[in-house]
Amino acid sequence: MGVFSDPTNRDLYVTGFLWILKLTLASSVCALVLGTLLAAMRVSPVPVLRGFGATWVNIFRNTPLTLIIFFCYFGLYSTLGFTASNDIDLNNFWLGVIGLSVYTAAFVCEAIRSGINTVPAGQAEAARAIGMTFRQTLSLIVLPQAARAVVAPLGSIFIALTKNATIVGTIGVMEASSAMKQLINDNGNVVFTIFFVFAGTFAVVLIPTGYGFGWLANRLAVKR
Structure with missing residues (x-):
């Protein structure tokens, strides 16, 4: 653990996980x-x-996330000139957010759609019978009930998103995996220590998060 007694290394470690948190x-x-x-x-x-x-x-859903992140950088930014900020680090951050969002939204969509399918069709039919529009039926009747059924799937998706955020390091954001790579390059004699500290940090954060989503899903589950 001596490597992390160095303030510079410790700041790099903290900064990497702060970027992961912001991206997530x-x-x-x-x-x-x-x-x-x-x-x-x-x-x-x-x-x-x-x-x-x-x-x-x-x-x-069928395109590798790495390709999407690369497209956001080389396509949106380098080719089309899209910029979200004049600060290069912040601009790369938002390009990463765009890539992660459009990719993860596909999985969120299917999770929510599966939740919608659990709502009895009679609910929507009754809403239409009293003159409610599709938007009103969906927002006031269907989605509130579907949300109770998709807590666990959404939890799994957002946990996966946290891990996928490390890919944004490929376009220059100094997130956890980039910080780990730099620490290993500078301290090649303690590779296993650095790896287990970073892997352990993810585990300490994500395992309780998974149990939390599971508890919430059971709490909100419709008792039949």
């Missing part, structure tokens, strides 16, 4: 909003919206 939080919010909209499209009575939602899911 920002991407989780964006993916949840986008995934919910895509799920609404997939169950929409409008064929064009259903087709768009299905196309999005099939493309992004």
Whole structure:
């Protein structure tokens, strides 16, 4: 553990996980909003919206995340000139958030759609019978009930998102995996120590998170 007694190494370790936390939080919010909209499209009575939602899911769910992150950097930024900030580190951060969000939204969409399918069809039929629109039926009747059934799947998706955030290091964000690589390059004699500290940190954070989502899912589960 002597390697982490050095303030410079310790700051690098802390900074790496702070970037992971920021990437996870920002991407989780964006993916949840986008995934919910895509799920609404997939169950929409409008064929064009259903087709768009299905196309999005099939493309992004079957495309490696690394390629999406590279496209955000080399396509959106280098080729098209898209910039989210004048600060290069912050710009790379937001490019990473975009890539993680569009990728994760495809999985969020399918999780929410599976939750929608658990709601008895009679609920939506009754809502339509009293004159509610599709949007009202979905937002006021169906989604609140579906949300109780998708807590555990969404928990698994967001845990996977936390681990996937390490890929953003490929475009220059100094997140945990990049910090670990730099520490190993500078301290090659303690490779196993560095690895177990970083892996252990992920485990300490994500294992309780998984149990927390499981507890919440059981708490909110509809008792039949």
